Amino acid sequence: MPGTAGCMEAAGRNPMDSGEEPMSKNRRLLEAMTEAQTQWFTHQDPAGIFVGLLQALLSVAESEFGFIGEVLRDPEGNPYLKIHAITNIAWNEETRRFYEENAPRGLEFRNLKTLFGAVMVTGETVISNDPPQDPRRGGLPEGHPPLNSFLGIPIYAGGEMVGMSGIANRPGGYDDELVEFLHPFTTMCGNLIHAFRTRRDRDQARARFEEERVRLKAILDGAVDAIITMDTGGKIESANPSVETILGYTPEELLGRSVTLLMPEPHRDLHESYVTRYLETGQAAVIGIGREVEAARKDGSLVPIDLTVTEVALPDRKLFTGILRDIARRRAAERALKESEERLDLALRAADLGTWDWDVPKGRFLSSPRMTAMLGYEPDEIEPTIGGWEALAHPDDLPGVRDNLQEHFQGDRPLCTAEIRLRDKSGKWRWVHLIGQLVSRTPDGKPLRAVGVQSDISARKKAEADILEALEVVGKGHEDLLSLLNLLRIGTVTLEENGTISFLSEFCERIEGLDRTGATGKIWEEVLPFDPASQEKIRESMKQKEPDRQRLSLYLESPSGRNYALECDVRDDPREPDRRILFLYDVTETEILRTRLAKGQSHLLVGSSPPMIRLYERIERVSGGDWTVMIEGETGAGKELVARAIHATSPRHRGPFLAVNCAGLPESILASQLFGHRRGAFTGASSDQEGYFEAAAGGTIFLDEIG
Known part of the structure; x- marks a missing residue:
């Protein structure tokens, strides 16, 4: 055929019989059409039916080769031809191999700049008795049998062009009289194509329905929540396997029984009035609202549930669907959190x-x-x-x-x-x-x-000010100064220029390991048993000018093993600037409380119970690696908070954190949202779109509600 890359056919060549009478040709077409209808009613494959029709067409039209095909349209609305029967005119090994590999599933021709393309574009019959000179031709590949004449006839059904037939190389060419003679034949072909389309659409609809039924059953059977359907009288019509986990009943035990079986008092006795009131007035107690209630288990115990009831309107009746979520664990977690x-x-x-x-x-x-x-x-x-x-x-x-x-x-x-x-x-x-x-x-x-x-440290600040004021104004004697300092609840150590201790207040003895006995005259490092790092902090602070000094955090371990947390202010002696005064504050209890508070939280998570501590430890372990983490838990349990905590402590914490609610993404666009798509990847894809995985590069993506 013109413009094809080697035109292959499922029907064999037919001998031309130029001497056949018109009546004989009519009978031949009628027999072929009757046989095609019989094959249709016996559900024969379309390819086999159209092969017989093509053989009859080539015979009565005295043509050498041809095809019958269905006109379809691509997503952009452009027509293309899907072949149902075509003459095998392979002329070498390459074209024969092409025919054998592609003909069984139907060849497709999309080049519209050909003689048969002109039929699809215009919807009109094309007669070309001199194809080499015809401007509508598309050319022939090397080795293709010669094309001396061509007839293309559009096939209509219900006012729509559903197919076309093309035949070639009739001695003497083609004319309108032949087209008129073939009109009943092309009409029947149109009806067959339309019938095949209807059957194909019906089969596809059935397949989609069955696929949807299987998918819905898989969803219901795999749901963690119990799902029950019932009629307006409360009789249970279906239940998924999770009812046994939550309520103790198997689905078979519930079918046909009243839903009041699952209700404790007083709801059991009031259920009928609830439904009657809703059906008559539309006033709902539970339907369409959702609430937390208790359900009766098979063993007689009660289980707290989150109940959602929705109305389903069928063509001939109404149903109610109840979704029961076990919230016993959530209640326990809420109590523990409180x-x-x-x-x-x-x-x-x-x-x-x-x-x-x-x-x-x-x-x-x-x-x-x-x-x-x-x-x-x-x-x-x-x-x-x-x-x-x-x-x-x-x-x-x-x-x-x-x-x-x-x-x-x-x-x-x-x-x-x-x-x-x-x-x-x-x-x-x-x-x-x-x-x-x-x-x-x-x-x-x-x-x-x-x-x-x-x-509030106002009292402490006042004490510090009182000490400094006392040191500045007390001049009535050393004994008076010692008495004053010993009365204050702050450890006070005065150092000479050479680092020896000249005074150690009595309050220092409350810190185990500090002994005032014989302390005077000793180097302060020998009397104050701080760890080496703390001693170095004190030495560095004493070298600084007083305005530049900051309060020091020090640690001391007593001989008995008790650890003290101390804060220290290093001041100059107002009377002799080369001397130093150390003020020691025992903040051990504050540090203990601070540690407990730190252990009781992890980023957005707060809590200090043993389960929460174990959760923090797990977060710390998994956040150190570059791997996928599965976080399980009920909706609202805080899975995203755990994911953010893992991200914040991971090597990717400087990258983006992206949370995606998969339950909110329709299945039809899930892949394109997660992985992105290119313009033209599917109908409606008018531009490139970045996917969530690409957006989260270098960071963390949290896929929520994937179950």
């Missing part, structure tokens, strides 16, 4: 600590009632923003706090700590100690959320 929060609150109140939570990008700063009460305010009297709290801070203290905070955000400090003055409700300045930690970052690594505690 108990953990109560214990944490008790610890904070015992330590007289206020807590705060800062949304860094939005500037929202939430504080506990205890934190505002430290300054004499009610919770709603301070604007819940970082600016509201900065407005209370002493202007001289803010720059240092901001520098400290910036270093912590950059990762240079494990914690942000600061001692600042805040103005209370009466207008006075109060000293507070702030401790904070960044617990989460945005996908691009910027600070997202920080939490911390605040304590």
Whole structure:
């Protein structure tokens, strides 16, 4: 055929019989059409039916070769030809192999710049008795049998072109009289193609229905929730296998029984009135609303469930579908969380600590009632923003706090700590100690959320001021000074210029391992048994100028093995600047509480119960590697919080974190959303789209609700 790359056919060559009478030709066509109809009713393959029709067509039209095909359209609406029967005119080994490999499943021709393409484009008959000179020709491949004449006839059904036939090389060429003679034949071919399409569409619809039925059954059978359907009278019509896990009944035990079997009192007796009221008035107690109730198990026990009932309108009746989710574990987790929060609150109140939570990008700063009460305010009297709290801070203290905070955000400090003055409700300045930690970052690594505690250290600051004032003004004698210092609950050590101890207050003896006996005159390193790192901190601090010194965090292990956490201020003796005064504060209890608080949280997760501690340990173990992690749990149990905690502590924490709710993605677009697609990959793909996996490159992607 013109424009084909080797035209192959499923029908063999037919001899031409130019002497055949018109009546004989009519009978030949009628017999072929009758045989085709018989084969259709016996569900024969379309290819076999059209092979017989093509043989008859070539015979009565006295043609050498031809084809019968179905006109289809691609996604862009362009017509193309799918061959159902075609003469085998292979002329060499290559074309014979091509025919054998492709003819059984139907050849497709899409080149419309040919003689048969002109038929599909115009929908009209094409007669060409001099193809080499015809401008509509498409050319022939080398070795193709000569094309002396061509007739292409469109095949219609219901006003739509559904196919076409093409025949070639009739002696003397083709004319309109032959086209008119073949009209009943082409009409029957159109009806056959239409019938085959209808049957094919029906079979495909059945296959899709069966596939959907199997898929739906697999979903129902694999669902964790129990799913029950019932009629308006409450009789159970179906139940999935999960009813046995949650309620103890097998699906077979529930079929045909009343749904009230699963209801405790008083809902069992009221169920019928609930349904009647809903059907008559539309007023729902549960239907379309959802609520937490208790269900009766087979063994008589009650199980808390999250119940959702929906109405299903069928053509001839109504059904109700109930979805029962076991929330016993969630209830237990909620109780454990409440108990953990109560214990944490008790610890904070015992330590007289206020807590705060800062949304860094939005500037929202939430504080506990205890934190505002430290300054004499009610919770709603301070604007819940970082600016509201900065407005209370002493202007001289803010720059240092901001520098400290910036270093912590950059990762240079494990914690942000600061001692600042805040103005209370009466207008006075109060000293507070702030401790904070960044617990989460945005996908691009910027600070997202920080939490911390605040304590009132005004009394301690006053004590420090009293000591300094006493050292400056006391001049009535050494004994008076010793008495004053020993009364204060702060360890005080005075050092001579050469580092020997000249005074050790009585309060120091409360720290096990510090002995005042014979301490005077000894080098301080021999009397103060700090670890080497702590001693080095003290030496470095004594070398600095007083304005540059910061409070030191020191650790001391007593002979009995008890560990002390101490804070130390190194000051110059106001009377003799070359001498040093060490103020020691026992903050062991505060450090213990701080450690307990740190163990009770992991990024966005808060809790200190044994299960939560084990969860934090697992998060720490899995976050060190580059692998896929499966997180299981009920909806709402906090799987995304665990995923964010793993991401934040993993080597990919500076990369993006992307959470994808798979349940919200239709199956038809799931692959393109996850992996992206190129323009033209499918109908409607008008542009390239980046997939979620590509968007999460270098970071973490969390696929939620994949079950």
